[in-house]
Amino acid sequence: MRIDAADSNHRRPILIVLHQESSSPGRVGQMLLQKGFDLDIRRPVLGDPLPATLVDHGGAVVFGGPMSANDPDPFVRSEIGWLNVPLKENRPFLGICLGAQMLVRHLGGNVQARADEKAEIGWYPLHPTDSGRRLLSAWPQMVYHFHREGFDLPHGAELLATGETYPNQAFRYGDNAWGLQFHAELTRAMMHRWVVHGAHRFVLPNAQQGREHLDGRMLFDDALKLWLSHFLDIVFAKQRALAA
Template sequence: MPISTDRPQILIVLHQETSSPGRVGQMLVEAGFDLDIRRPPLGDPLPGTLENHAGAVMFGGPMSANDSDEFVRRETDWLAVPLKENRPFLGICLGAQMLVNHLGGKVAGHGDGLVEIGWYPLEATDEGARLMTWPQHVYQFHREGFSLPRDAVLLARSQAYPNQAFRYGQNAWGIQFHAELTRMMMHRWVVHGAHRFVLPGAQLGREHLGGRLVWDMQLKRWLGEFLTTVFGRPMPR
């Protein structure tokens, strides 16, 4: 719930009782923001305006953006608030897919049933490369992807799910992959998500943990630069 503070607040939208904003939350706090954490699936309301917030981040979850649950529809409709008020908004995985649905795009699985669960190559578009240097590999954990909404700018792509990052207008951003995981979070995901490693295209748990040793520092550096771009305040490196 809202915190009484002189520090600017970022609205954090999570989807499970044990979910954490992870490295994103850590960087925002170190950059001088406070976190207003809400969990709509557990009954937390979303604010009718972001006039008391410096922006919002909507994270992922095991549900689909196409589910008929009341909170999914409520969150998707709520995205009109940051868009209308032109407040910085970042959607990660499910959050990005909800933004796509709100903008009239489509969220769906791969035609051949492929998933991205593990570390996969990422390629910046020309527009994305002009903004920043992107990581060569990113951590993924999803079975659905999204179309590029009308008037959105594609910033990064991958092979199985071509649309990986986009900007809509000047202040709305969506990314399919996960840069927010701390080491502890990744270990938890590998344990609780192991049943999905048999899906087509998924990597085994040891590849998740081994890939972190190779690619995570690059991903962390990118996240700091990306959050600086989204929220306009230098992030810790």
């Protein structure tokens, strides 16, 4: 499905890859539309094909989902293999949670849970590295998570931010591939939906309860939203410049 916005600069659309019928690109999608991009939304889990080339796209964003990057499902394997397209063509690519873990798997890294089964579900501290601070001077102190697996830093990747439960939280690979373990894309409606439908996971070690998710949003979301806007400008900076 394609969502079109007024686009006087004729920017190429951003490919949006989602993993459930009800999934939304949330605030990432809203911000990209505001920045003048169209969205080309596809759901491989429902049979949507991914393009053989991104020559007609300004980049791609692969979002999260309830599945694991280690799952044997054909669409998971196919999607991981497809990541060679943005990497080979050096197109802007952003992987969020599952999307980042798929990128790690494609690059030969491991995705796995902690031995003590601690999850990150709720709001947790984020610590930018020196490389992260050079990229963006202001990072949010707390970010939102909903996962029980983390990942190794791929060989050759640059670590941008760390966490306490899962150390690898944000990285860049090459010039144009980015991975985030945390979620900055959630709107308020999305968070309410996740808290309701994901409540069964609150029993996992280290997981926060639903009220903490919602209370944390009031405290920490403004900084996360501001950071996301600046971060998307960096990820898609070349495409913005081409259309300027």
